Amino acid sequence: xxxxxxxxxxxxxxxxxxxxxxxxxxxxxxxxxxxxxxxxxxxxxxxxxxxxxxxxxxxxxxxxxxxxxxxxxxxxxxxxxxxxxxxxxxxxxxxxxxxxxxxxxxxxxxxxxxxxxxxxxxxxxxxxxxxxxxxxxxxxxxxxxxxxxxxxxxxxxxxxxxxxxxxxxxxxxxxxxxxxxxxxxxxxxxxxxxxxxxxxxxxxxxxxxxxxxxxxxxxxxxxxxxxxxxxxxxxxxxxxxxxxxxxxx
Amino acid sequence: xxxxxxxxxxxxxxxxxxxxxxxxxxxxxxxxxxxxxxxxxxxxxxxxxxxxxxxxxxxxxxxxxxxxxxxxxxxxxxxxxxxxxxxxxxxxxxxxxxxxxxxxxxxxxxxxxxxxxxxxxxxxxxxxxxxxxxxxxxxxxxxxxxxxxxxxxxxxxxxxxxxxxxxxxxxxxxxxxxxxxxxxxxxxxxxxxxxxxxxxxxxxxxxxxxxxxxxxxxxxxxxxxxxxxxxxxxxxxxxxxxxxxxxxxxxxxxxxxxxxxxxxxxxxxxxxxxxxxxxxxxxxxxxxxxxxxxxxxxxx
Amino acid sequence: xxxxxxxxxxxxxxxxxxxxxxxxxxxxxxxxxxxxxxxxxxxxxxxxxxxxxxxxxxxxxxxxxxxxxxxxxxxxxxxxxxxxxxxxxxxxxxxxxxxxxxxxxxxxxxxxxxxxxxxxxxxxxxxxxxxxxxxxxxxxxxxxxxxxxxxxxxxxxxxxxxxxxxxxxxxxxxxxxxxxxxxxxxxxxxxxxxxxxxxxxxxxxxxxxxxxxxxxxxxxxxxxxxxxxxxxxxxxxxxxxxxxxxxxxxxxxxxxxxxxxxxxxxxxxxxxxxxxxxxxxxxxxxxxxxxxxx
Numbered sequence: 060x061x062x063x064x065x066x067x068x069x070x071x072x073x074x075x076x077x078x079x080x081x082x083x084x085x086x087x088x089x090x091x092x093x094x095x096x097x098x099x100x101x102x103x104x105x106x107x108x109x110x111x112x113x114x115x116x117x118x119x120x121x122x123x124x125x126x127x128x129x130x131x132x133x134x135x136x137x138x139x140x141x142x143x144x145x146x147x148x149x150x151x152x153x154x155x156x157x158x159x160x161x162x163x164x165x166x167x168x169x170x171x172x173x174x175x176x177x178x179x180x181x182x183x184x185x186x187x188x189x190x191x192x193x194x195x196x197x198x199x200x201x202x203x204x205x206x207x208x209x210x211x212x213x214x215x216x217x218x219x220x221x222x223x224x225x226x227x228x229x230x231x232x233x234x235x236x237x238x239x240x241x242x243x244x245x246x247x248x249x250x251x252x253x254x255x256x257x258x259x260x261x262x263x264x265x266x267x268x269x270x271x272x273x274x275x276x277x278x279x280x281x282x283x284x285x286x287x288x289x290x291x292x293x294x295x296x297x298x299x300x301x302x303x304x305x306x307x308x
Numbered sequence: 309x310x311x312x313x314x315x316x317x318x319x320x321x322x323x324x325x326x327x328x329x330x331x332x333x334x335x336x337x338x339x340x341x342x343x344x345x346x347x348x349x350x351x352x353x354x355x356x357x358x359x360x361x362x363x364x365x366x367x368x369x370x371x372x373x374x375x376x377x378x379x380x381x382x383x384x385x386x387x388x389x390x391x392x393x394x395x396x397x398x399x400x401x402x403x404x405x406x407x408x409x410x411x412x413x414x415x416x417x418x419x420x421x422x423x424x425x426x427x428x429x430x431x432x433x434x435x436x437x438x439x440x441x442x443x444x445x446x447x448x449x450x451x452x453x454x455x456x457x458x459x460x461x462x463x464x465x466x467x468x469x470x471x472x473x474x475x476x477x478x479x480x481x482x483x484x485x486x487x488x489x490x491x492x493x494x495x496x497x498x499x500x501x502x503x504x505x506x507x508x509x510x511x512x513x514x515x516x517x518x519x520x521x522x523x524x525x526x527x528x529x530x531x532x533x534x535x536x537x538x539x540x541x542x543x544x545x546x547x548x549x550x551x552x553x554x555x556x557x558x559x560x561x562x563x564x565x566x567x568x569x570x571x572x573x574x575x576x577x578x579x580x581x582x583x584x585x586x587x588x589x590x591x592x593x594x595x596x597x598x599x600x601x602x603x604x605x606x607x608x
Numbered sequence: 609x610x611x612x613x614x615x616x617x618x619x620x621x622x623x624x625x626x627x628x629x630x631x632x633x634x635x636x637x638x639x640x641x642x643x644x645x646x647x648x649x650x651x652x653x654x655x656x657x658x659x660x661x662x663x664x665x666x667x668x669x670x671x672x673x674x675x676x677x678x679x680x681x682x683x684x685x686x687x688x689x690x691x692x693x694x695x696x697x698x699x700x701x702x703x704x705x706x707x708x709x710x711x712x713x714x715x716x717x718x719x720x721x722x723x724x725x726x727x728x729x730x731x732x733x734x735x736x737x738x739x740x741x742x743x744x745x746x747x748x749x750x751x752x753x754x755x756x757x758x759x760x761x762x763x764x765x766x767x768x769x770x771x772x773x774x775x776x777x778x779x780x781x782x783x784x785x786x787x788x789x790x791x792x793x794x795x796x797x798x799x800x801x802x803x804x805x806x807x808x809x810x811x812x813x814x815x816x817x818x819x820x821x822x823x824x825x826x827x828x829x830x831x832x833x834x835x836x837x838x839x840x841x842x843x844x845x846x847x848x849x850x851x852x853x854x855x856x857x858x859x860x861x862x863x864x865x866x867x868x869x870x871x872x873x874x875x876x877x878x879x880x881x882x883x884x885x886x887x888x889x890x891x892x893x894x895x896x897x898x899x900x901x902x
Contacts, residue, residue, distance in 0.1 A: 109484045135484040142478045145700050146335060147532045156474045160485035165467060192532040194700075212485070334701075339708035340649055347815075389889075394704075395648040395826050402819030403874035406867035409741065413863055427740065427815070428719055514719060518712035525705045562723035568716025575709055579699060587698055 060122070062087040062216055062247035063108075068117030070100070070107050076270065077103045081117070083266060083275040088245045090238055092252040092262035092278070096291050099269045101251040102138070105218045109135055121216065131160060134214030136205050138221050144194045150204045151189040154179050157211030179210040183233045199230035206237055217241065219250045223257070235261070258282055314435040314448055319549030319567055321454035322507045323519055327545025329461055329499050330524030331538045335476050336496070339521045340394070341383060344401030345497065346504040346516040348379045350426050351408035353505065357415065365453055369505055376501025377494060379404060429512030431563045450510045457506040461499050465538065468492065473534055515564040519545050522571035529578040529585045544574055615859060624744055624858065627752040628850035628869070630759035631811060635804045636824035636846025637766050640839040641797055643825040644777050649704070650689060652818035653711035655805045657688030659718030659814050662739055663725060670729070674751055674810075677739075681806045688714050689798070715814075742813035742866035744854050751810055758807035762800050763843075773797055774835055811854070813866035819873055820846055827877040830884025845880075849873040 063085040070078040078100040085091055093101045106112045108119050110126065121129035134157075154176040155168045162168055168176075180186045183203040188196060196204065202222060209217055222234050238261065241248055249266075252258065258265065258278065265281045267273040267290040274281045274290075333342045349372040356371030379400055386396035412426065438445045439452050446452075465472065475482040475489040482489050500520065507516045527541035551574075552567030559566070580587050615621055642651050658681035665680030666672065688710050695706040722736060738746055766773070775783040776793040783790050801821070808817045828842035853869030882890050 106480070109480075111480050111483050130484075130486045133484060135481055137478065137480050141480060143335075146477045147528070147534050147537045148473075148477065149532070152534070153477070156478070156481070159470050159474050159487070162470070164471075167470070208481075334705050337702055337704050339705040343708050343711065391826060392643075392646055392648075394646060395643055395822050398648045398652060398818060398822035399826055399874070399877060402816055402823065402870050403877075406816055406819070406870035406874065409864060409867040410871060514712065514715050517708065518716050521705060521708035521712055525701050525709050528701065528705075529699060556720075559720075559724065560727050561720045565716045565719030565723060568712055569720055572709070572713030572716065575713070579695065585700055590698075 060087045061085060062089075062122060063249075064120040064123075065108065066118040066120075068104070068107055068119070069115040070103055070112065071115050078107065079271045081268075081272055083272055085247055085249065085264070087247055088242060089247055089264045090242055090262045091247075091249045091264040091266055092258050093249060093266045093268055094252055094255065094258060094282075094290070095268035095273075099290075101268055102220050104268065105135075105220055105249065105251060109133065109218060132215040134209045134212040134217040136209045136217065136219040136222055138224070139198065139201055139205065141220075144196075144201060146193065149190050149192055150185060150196065150200075150207075151176055151180065153193060153204050154207045154211050157208040157213075160212065176207070176211050179207040180204075182210060183207045183237070184229065197227070198225055199227040202226050202230050203233055206234060210237070214246070216247045217249070219248065221251050221253060223252065223254060255287070311435045314451065315431055315563070316550065316553055318431060318434050318448070318450055318454065318510050319553055319563070320546045321451065321458055322511050322515070323523065323545025323547070323549040323567070324542045325454060325458040325461055325503050325545075326507060326516060326519035327523040327527075327542040328465060328538050329496070329503050330520040330522075330545075331527055331541035332465075332472060332476065332496055332524075333500070333520060334524035334528050335534075335537075338496075339525070340397050341380060341497075342500050342520045343517050344383065344397050345376045345379050345500050346513050346520060347401050348375050348404035348408065349501055349504045349508065350412070350513065351375045351404045352501075353426075353508065354408050354411045354415070358411070365449065369453075369502060372505035372508075373498050373501045375404065376497055376504070380494065380497040425512065426508065427512050427514055428562060429508065429510050429515065429564050431510045434510045450506075453506040454510075457502045460502065464495060464499060468495065469535075472496075511564040511567065515568045518568035518571045519548070522568075522575050523548060526571070526575045526578045529575075529582045532584065544571075548574055612859070615855075620749070621858060623749060623752045623756070624747070624854055625851050627755040627759070628744070628811060628854040629847045630756050630763070631804075631808050632820065632824075632846035632848065632850025632869070633843040634759040634762040634766075634846075635808060635817075635820035636828070636842035636844070637763060637839050638797075638800050638804050639821035639823075639846070640825040640828070640835065640842050641766075641773050641777055642801055642821050643829075644835075645797075648818070648822040649707050650692060651801060651805070651821045653692060653707045653714070654685045654689055654802065655809065655814050655817045656711045656718075657714035658682070658685045658805060658809055659739060660684050660714055660721055662736065662809075663718055663721035666725060666736060667721065667729070674754055678754070678806045681809060682802050684714065685802050685805060686798075718814075738813070739809050740813050740815055741864040742809065742811045742816070742869075744811050744857055744865040747810060755807050755811060758803060762803050762807075765796070765800055766839075769793065769796060770836070770839075811850075811865055812869055813864070816866040816870045819870040820849070823870075823873040823877050824849070827873075827880035827884075830880040830888050831886060833886055845873065845876050849876060 061084040066082050068078055068081040081104060093104065095101050107114045119126040121132055155172060158168055158172050158176065177186065177189060180189055183206045185200060185203050185207060188200060193201065193204065223231060238248060259282060262278055264276065265278045266275045267281060267286055269290050274286045333339055352371035352375030353368050356367040360367045382400045383396045387393050434448050434450045437449050439447060439449045471487050471492050475487050475492045479489050504516050523541045523544035526544050527537045531537050531540055548570040549567050552570035553563060555570065556563040556566035578586065583589055642648060661680035661684030662677045665676045669676050691710045692706045695701050695709065696703050725736060772788055772793050775788060776790045780790045804821065805817055808820060812820060824845040825838065825842040827845050828838045831841050832838050849869050849872040852872045854865055857863045857865040857868045880888065882888055884891060
């Protein structure tokens with residue numbers, strides 16, 4: 060069963076094409092890393108799937124049905140830099156926001172919801188910071204609050220935008236554990252990722268993207284030197300380091 | 309109620325109504341859009357007058373809401389066509405406001421509405437312009453309008469509390485879970501327009517801008533909780549109105565101007581003395597940290 | 609028609625028109641840099657903040673003297689920009705809120721002082737009210753000469769420092785590397801902006817003078833991608849707005865000058881937005897059509 064089917068997505072910023080004719084299908088229960096050079100449209104792809112930015116064309120199916128009908132199955136972890144951490148609220152409250160999609164109009168999160176949010180904080184090792192104003196958290200801790208919020212959302216398909224960027228070891232481990240747990244539960248995860256060295260460890264599937272998909276498939280088949288060179292083109296400075304790594308692996 | 313009590317009630321209602329709306333504006337970084345709307349609403353009021361030939365409350369509210377929305381819409385339009393947002397706000401508000409002022413000067417002296425009035429209001433006349441219900445006087449029109457808008461704003465904030473919170477903190481996530489963020493945006497814009505037009509007659513555009521922006525900014529310096537910030541902002545608005553009124557009576561100067569000045573005074577207090585985010589608290593924290601560092605250095 | 613010719617041949621109006629052309633050109637010119645520095649709304653706050661300065665100058669001196677008024681205006685205007693920056697620097701308040709706080713509080717103080725003057729300093733305060741929306745008709749020859757000379761000096765200085773402004777605004781770090789004193793250049797620029805606001809408030813008023821800094825350069829941006837040409841076009845748009853607005857205001861008695869000038873600017877902006885050579889909406893529409901056909 061395919062959790063996600065993307066057909067012919069194209070996006071343009073002003074006159075510049077950002078994504079051209081992206082088509083791929085993601086099997087249920089897979090962990091996919093979205094890999095590509097800067098400006099390849101990795102975040103744009105996620106955002107256009109989630110309808111955060113307008114598409115020129117394209118169609119998204121979630122478990123065979125249109126995106127709009129399946130919105131409750133989708134969870135999103137944006138880049139940390141995209142929100143205002145001075146916002147007057149605490150960590151627990153941010154996690155509770157993950158429940159908003161379930162609570163419905165007019166209602167407030169109740170005791171049960173708060174307890175659930177607290178459990179989610181515990182899972183990422185942040186229970187001691189529940190009442191802390193969010194600007195007083197470190198970057199890694201903020202990222203873990205976002206993870207807890209994603210947990211609270213209890214979605215079937217997760218989209219994460221660079222969750223590993225600039226985090227500490229503890230957070231990296233928390234993310235890893237979470238990804239594995241989700242995989243065990245049969246959830247599908249797509250992660251925008253920068254660090255080529257860790258791709259093999261983290262993901263079982265890869266989407267190599269440079270405005271248009273170069274390759275999509277299981278990591279051991281797709282994540283090869285030739286494919287990477289095709290994706291990154293002239294950006295060989297990264298690839299020379301990477302080639303030694305690939306040959307070792 | 310006495311004459312003075314009506315004036316104070318009017319001022320406090322303006323402070324509370326604008327204050328609670330303003331807290332949201334500060335968090336959404338839309339203070340200057342509010343500034344723009346509270347100017348351009350004049351065009352809506354003048355427009356409503358040209359259509360109905362009277363200064364009736366309801367057409368004025370509708371006209372103000374329309375022009376308020378248009379302001380927000382034009383700013384958004386220019387913004388998305390690549391004009392930087394500050395300049396977009398500047399162009400839209402000066403254009404629509406100028407149009408309002410010029411049209412206003414055509415109306416002439418026949419009606420109780422002029423440029424001076426639009427800017428500064430005349431809160432001192434509020435108690436005399438009363439609503440007649442069943443042949444009886446039922447309090448000033450301005451108080452009725454303000455109370456109505458206050459209850460409306462309160463209801464909107466209570467109903468859409470969650471939605472306001474998430475679409476302000478993380479609009480992208482809000483969209484992804486299906487919160488209608490565009491609707492929420494224009495809802496807030498209409499709250500601003502309604503608050504402005506209800507306050508306009510009594511206190512004028514300038515005080516509305518002050519009450520919309522300054523109490524919210526002050527509350528932002530005092531608390532780290534979203535709900536509390538809205539409440540505090542409303543309270544600060546009310547206190548500014550009281551302080552301003554007192555000052556105006558003692559010094560025999562403009563009531564609206566004094567209330568605006570009072571918001572600035574309270575902001576200044578919070579800026580320096582807020583226990584959490586004030587300049588002095590920050591300075592003391594930094595000194596303590598330095599001291600601790602020095603002691604640690606000495607111990608080791 | 610006759611009245612227009614009669615009007616134009618009057619030496620007094622010739623002075624007024626010269627003043628408005630120079631003021632419009634100066635503000636359009638300097639506005640280009642304000643726009644590129646993304647400080648349009650700071651200009652607005654600065655303008656509103658000049659009102660208490662004018663009032664304080666009057667309260668202290670007790671006489672209606674244009675040079676004193678303008679000095680007071682410049683001082684509180686500068687103070688306001690300083691406050692805006694200090695609030696952003698020393699607290700969690702963001703720029704737009706800081707601008708809003710300073711603008712509304714300074715203007716509120718201005719209104720308080722204005723009523724204080726009306727109540728306590730007798731009837732000869734008339735004239736101060738005109739600072740709010742501007743009234744070309746009530747200006748005397750000396751006022752106009754101040755505007756004309758002030759504007760001329762601003763145009764002169766901007767032309768002299770054009771190259772330095774350009775590099776300091778576009779890439780301040782690079783400019784520092786070249787040995788250009790960026791801090792000093794920015795201060796000169798700020799002084800010129802204050803200058804335009806201060807000499808312009810009598811004619812356009814504190815509430816709307818910012819439009820003369822914001823709108824012309826924005827309109828000019830639709831015609832060219834080159835800074836030099838953009839500032840020139842911006843100046844022309846400003847001058848055109850000044851002269852047309854002032855003329856209409858003087859002929860139609862009692863019509864406030866500032867709002868009329870601003871309306872003309874806005875109309876020119878709208879035209880540029882639609883028909884501008886490099887970025888106008890309609891122009892772009894036809895270009896994109898053309899691309900599709902080829």
